[in-house]
Amino acid sequence: MSLGAALLALTLTFSSAHAADTPAPAPVVELAQVLSLRLRMKRLEPQERRELEERLARGENPSRLYAEVMDRWLTRDFYRKLSSALAFTPAATHFFVGTLSRFREDGQWVYYLPHTVDASRPAEAPPCSRAQRQTAPAWWGRGQPVSICQDSYRPENAFDAVGYCGGQPEPTIPTPPRPGCGCGPLLLGCLPPDEEAPRLDPRFVEAMMSEVTETGAELMSKGRPFDELMTTSTTWQTGLTRFLYLRREMLAKVSQQPFSPALEKELLRMLATVDLEAPGQFVERQGEYQGSGLFLNTPVMAAFVGTSRATMQLMLSQFLCVDFPANTVDSQTLLTVTSGQHQGVRFEVYESPMRNQSACSGCHAPMDAGSGFLVGLRPPIFGSIPTGRQVEGALYVHGAEDFRGKGKGSSTLARLLTQQPEFPRCATARLFTFLVGRPPRKTAEERRLLEELTQTFEKSGRRVDVLIRAILRSEPQTEPLVLAP
Structure with a gap:
């Protein structure tokens, strides 16, 4: 049993016993406590609890009071949390070869990737000789030039026969960069030193997630169909989010032609179109992103x-x-199936x-x-x-x-x-699990309930707010208490 389910059982057990000893219909107060748990809200404040108890004692309708509390808590903040639960929050961006370090020499910073430097180098020694350095514009400095070791730069090696140097076999399994991989043109493959841009990678993750949470909150709080989470073209993007989209376009340029001063100039022109510190706003995505929603090709998906x-x-x-x-x-079956299919052929x-x-x-x-x-x-x-x-x-x-x-x-x-017919049924089951704290049971009663909830969802035009209210008033949420109609 999950922690949420255990708390629900404990609360409801207490509620029914408490209701038997109390003349006032207190169960709605306990249900509101459970509701706060389901909606990831703070529990009732003492003053809120007293007000509910007083209103119940005056004979106000418990069902209406419960719905009132529900309405008060189904805010944009709740829909942000729900949107976050529908996505996956990556621990890091996974888009970069690595994070640069810097060394101070004669009043100038020299940048380098730590894995390219001999581990036996004394801490006070420079990471590379003066003859092994180049000047390159840095994307995080809006194109301002920095001095960087050649082995950490390598703009000509941004792509090779395997693919992008910053790519990883699986983003969730960090692997060392391939030999010869550097930061590339405008150092697009690297993050700046932490001292220069503190918490930049976590800020990127926050920016990626905000595209999902703010867009999801906007759609669901306005009663838009759940389908639009999958098909919307417009998403909330901060300056950092827009940079991640632009970075893809810039890397596409790098993949199509050899590095040259002309290419570097074109990349700098593109970089100038984005303010990394810009606050969020809704952006209409075009091309491959049009109609692709929040879960197919947004940066947060690429990071996961x-x-x-x-x-x-x-x-x-x-x-x-x-x-x-x-x-x-087994491996032998796999070899038998694929034998001769791709020897030397990609x-x-x-x-x-x-x-x-x-x-x-x-x-x-x-x-x-x-x-x-x-x-x-x-x-x-x-x-x-x-x-x-x-x-x-x-x-x-x-x-x-x-x-x-x-x-x-x-x-x-x-x-x-x-x-697909599975889509509304799956959305209903996922939201039921999120709110009630457990998956639907495979009993005849709960199968029937899930079908009824799915029909309610469909008839509403697949509005998430309608489905949430139906789930939160369903028997698995309120049993063994019965709210008066």
Whole structure:
């Protein structure tokens, strides 16, 4: 039993016993205490509790009082918390090769990546000789030049045959940068020293999350359909958020042509369009981002998942409640299936032979065929850069035989996901779990309740506020107490 469920059981047990000894209908006060737990709010203040008890003693309707407290607490702040729960908060951005250090010499700072310096170097020695340094403009200084060691700079090596130097196999598993990887043009692959820009990486994470939480709060508090979380083009972006989008465009330029002074000048022109300290505002996204919502190709998603397969698995599991089985394919079967398929040949994931193989297709058809929708933006392992490409993707839900539709682009995938019958049922189950503190039980009664809640959700136009109120007034939330109608 979870902590939330235990507290709920304890509170309600106390409430029913307390109600038997008290002439006033006190259960609504205890329910409000539980409601504060469900909505991640502070518990009732003593004054609030006394006021509720006095109003109940005067004979006011308990059901109406409970709804009044609920309305008072269903604010933008609650919807921010809910939006955060729908996403995943990364511990770090995972977009950078590393964080630079700096060394003071003759009144000038020399920048370097610590992993490029010999560990036996004395602390008082410079990280590189004067002949091994270059001057480069730094993105965090709005293009102001800094002195940096060549091995830490390496603008010509930002991309190679494997992909972007700053890419990682999985963002959640830090790995050392590949040999030859530096910070790249405008030092786009590195964070500045902590002394120069304190907490910059956490600030980036906050900026990425604010795009999800503020946009989600705006949509849900205004009664917009839940679908728009998946399909909106407009999102809340601070200056740091806008820089992360712009950084993708800049890296795309770097991937398309050799480094040169002309390219550096073009990147500086692009950098000048963004104020890193700008406060948040709503921005209408275009191109590959149009109609793609909050969970497909926003920076926070790129910081959490590393590949297109991982993105598809996350979308299907989180928004259609698809259960992917544990990997039961042994290595010998995998070698047999793929033998001769890709020796010396590099294929795109949506062309993977595993999506059609009986031993693999149950998982790989949904993951790999769906990856075709996502080719307009490279996965983080290859830099998260826009490609301008479009390939027809196919949506399979429960295995290789469960085809649901096809099309091109992230917006098509987002729209297809919201059109599946599993989408409103999954949203109902997820919100039920979030609010009640446990998943719906697999009993006939709760299956029926979940269906009723889903129908309420659908009839409201998929309004989250309506569904939340229905869940919070449902029997699993209020039992064993009964609110008077």
